[in-house]
Amino acid sequence: MNYTASPALCEELYELTHWLVTDDSGRYPAHYDALDEKQNPVYEPDVPAYDLGFMLRKLPRIVKLDYNPDAGTTPWTASYVTEDSWRSRFADTPEDAVCQLIIHIIKAGVLKP
Numbered sequence: 001m002n003y004t005a006s007p008a009l010c011e012e013l014y015e016l017t018h019w020l021v022t023d024d025s026g027r028y029p030a031h032y033d034a035l036d037e038k039q040n041p042v043y044e045p046d047v048p049a050y051d052l053g054f055m056l057r058k059l060p061r062i063v064k065l066d067y068n069p070d071a072g073t074t075p076w077t078a079s080y081v082t083e084d085s086w087r088s089r090f091a092d093t094p095e096d097a098v099c100q101l102i103i104h105i106i107k108a109g110v111l112k113p
Contacts, residue, residue, distance in 0.1 A: 003051065003052065003093065003095055004049040004050055004051045004095055005049075005050050005051075005055070005093075005095040005096050005098070005099035006093075006095075006096055006099075007047060007049075009096055009099040009100060009103070010047050010048060010049055010050050010099065011047045012103055013050060013099055013102060013103055014047055014048055014050075016103060016106050016107070016113055017058075017106070017113035018113070019048065019050070019054075019058065019113070020048055021048050021049075021050060021051075021054050050095070050099060051095065052094055052095050052098060055095070055098045055099060055102060056098060058102065058111075059080070059098070059101075059102060059111070060080070060111070062080065062081055062082065063078065063079065063080055063081075063098075063101070064077075064078070064079040064081060065077070065078050065079075065094055065097070065098065066079070067094070071090070073092055074090040074091055074092055074097075075092065076090065076091050076092065076093060076094045076096070076097040077089070077090050077097060078091075078094070078097035078098045078100070078101040079101070080101060080105055080110070087101065087104060087105060087108070087110075088101070089101040089104055
């Protein structure tokens with residue numbers, strides 16, 4: 001199973017970047033919010049599901065991902081560090097922390113989609 005950022009964050013990131021991602025079969029992984037009558041997922045084809053590996057490959061090499069089990073509901077931190085700035089985002093999953101960081105640094109003009 002591939003873990004992905006939340007549907008809302010994936011949608012926001014897709015609106016900023018229009019990045020497409022395909023799985024090994026060439027299909028676009030997507031989120032689902034419902035099950036059909038046979039309990040199969042009903043996919044939302046308009047929003048790609050971004051996994052951690054895909055997102056990390058889009059970031060500059062100076063990104064730090066930390067886990068702090070004592071941090072309560074947001075134990076994951078994704079940080080972008082340069083000589084003059086430190087930008088961090090916190091979340092309950094590493095996928096959401098990295099997705100939030102990408103959205104933040106794109107909006108700040110640091111990363112070009």
